[in-house]
Amino acid sequence: xxxxxxxxxxxxxxxxxxxxxxxxxxxxxxxxxxxxxxxxxxxxxxxxxxxxxxxxxxxxxxxxxxxxxxxxxxxxxxxxxxxxxxxxxxxxxxxxxxxxxxxxxxxxxxxxxxxxxxxxxxxxxxxxxxxxxxx
Amino acid sequence: xxxxxxxxxxxxxxxxxxxxxxxxxxxxxxxxxxxxxxxxxxxxxxxxxxxxxxxxxxxxxxxxxxxxxxxxxxxxxxxxxxxxxxxxxxxxxxxxxxxxxxxxxxxxxxxxxxxxxxxxxxxxxxxxxxxxxxxxxxxxxxxxxxxxxxxxxxxxxxxxxxxxxxxxxxxxxxxxxxxxxxxxxxxxxxxxxxxxxxxxxxxxxxxxxxxxxxxxxxxxxxxxxxxxxxxxxxxxxxxxxxxxxxxxxxxxxxxxxxxxxxxxxxxxxxxxxxxxxxxxxxxxxxxxxxx
Numbered sequence: 396x397x398x399x400x401x402x403x404x405x406x407x408x409x410x411x412x413x414x415x416x417x418x419x420x421x422x423x424x425x426x427x428x429x430x431x432x433x434x435x436x437x438x439x440x441x442x443x444x445x446x447x448x449x450x451x452x453x454x455x456x457x458x459x460x461x462x463x464x465x466x467x468x469x470x471x472x473x474x475x476x477x478x479x480x481x482x483x484x485x486x487x488x489x490x491x492x493x494x495x496x497x498x499x500x501x502x503x504x505x506x507x508x509x510x511x512x513x514x515x516x517x518x519x520x521x522x523x524x525x526x527x528x529x530x
Numbered sequence: 531x532x533x534x535x536x537x538x539x540x541x542x543x544x545x546x547x548x549x550x551x552x553x554x555x556x557x558x559x560x561x562x563x564x565x566x567x568x569x570x571x572x573x574x575x576x577x578x579x580x581x582x583x584x585x586x587x588x589x590x591x592x593x594x595x596x597x598x599x600x601x602x603x604x605x606x607x608x609x610x611x612x613x614x615x616x617x618x619x620x621x622x623x624x625x626x627x628x629x630x631x632x633x634x635x636x637x638x639x640x641x642x643x644x645x646x647x648x649x650x651x652x653x654x655x656x657x658x659x660x661x662x663x664x665x666x667x668x669x670x671x672x673x674x675x676x677x678x679x680x681x682x683x684x685x686x687x688x689x690x691x692x693x694x695x696x697x698x699x700x701x702x703x704x705x706x707x708x709x710x711x712x713x714x715x716x717x718x719x720x721x722x723x724x725x726x727x728x729x730x731x732x733x734x735x736x737x738x739x740x741x742x743x744x745x746x747x748x749x750x751x752x753x754x755x756x757x758x759x760x761x762x763x764x765x766x767x768x769x770x771x772x773x774x775x776x777x778x779x780x781x782x783x784x785x786x787x788x789x790x791x792x793x794x795x796x797x798x799x800x801x802x803x804x805x806x807x808x809x810x811x812x813x814x815x816x817x818x819x820x821x
Contacts, residue, residue: 464591465592469605
């Protein structure tokens, strides 16, 4: 009886972790593009993928990262495909050649609009999570 | 290469199975590129750390292969081939071809293909023959390696042209060239990849294909347009439609039929261009994309 409830507890924990992972993934899917545009617009110069990934990781201050490094690349390419970013390849001393990304004028305009949408989303979520909507 | 990295890339490739070939090449190239940079930077920060440990932490941060594969599939849906027509009702009808940008772009590709075909063929044949004749000398192997690298570069450029004009998704990143396996390793890597050889065949094949495309489409265009312009040419400028072996003038009653025939021929040419573009896109994907 005791071992059964312990097994149930374990199962619940595993399910809970999987649900957390799924939620985190869904949340990051929409925010990665906004984060990348914002980082590149405030950067002092063009940045390469690993550099951006490291910068984001530092912001997490040791917590489980919301965005995995590998998830940045398809988004970077998609943003570039939509002319919001441009990139150039330059050789590096220590490893393979690096692709440096920088934001375009269209990218800056998109960032302004997205920032607005993000602020509205945040306000709405804050109100819902704070219970203000049911008061 | 580090065993851990090799295993990770193989697992990633397995997870990407069934995805677009060009997406697979781009995803693997991204991963290999990022992980080599990450391992290199990690080792330069902590010189005491083993390569294995650096690889382990880089891989953990890069993400689970299954999750990443899903992510690539999802994001890819929003990434249209460059210059590909916006999504919307595709005009598939015989007449609607005139409003279909992909048909015009295919026609442009067919006309350009003779020029690119000549360049590819000349470079490929020169490269192969110079390398083959130099193989007995010590500089033969590095020379052949350089030529084969340039073939891969040319194949990549051709892929970008194919994507722009034929609207087929082609790799946006060149195949990653592994570092750290020594010069012999990198030389072997280039020669032992099937895509290098199929790209070379494609580059050589582009000359006959380009000549055929160019001749067929220029002839059809010239014929159909001159038929449409027949009344103007004959009645205003006094140029006969046929001059072989002696001038032949179209009877006036026949002119409307010639004009309509020319218009139909032009539409048929455009449809043929769209179809040929589609088939050529398939050939290019088969031969230029690793898979």
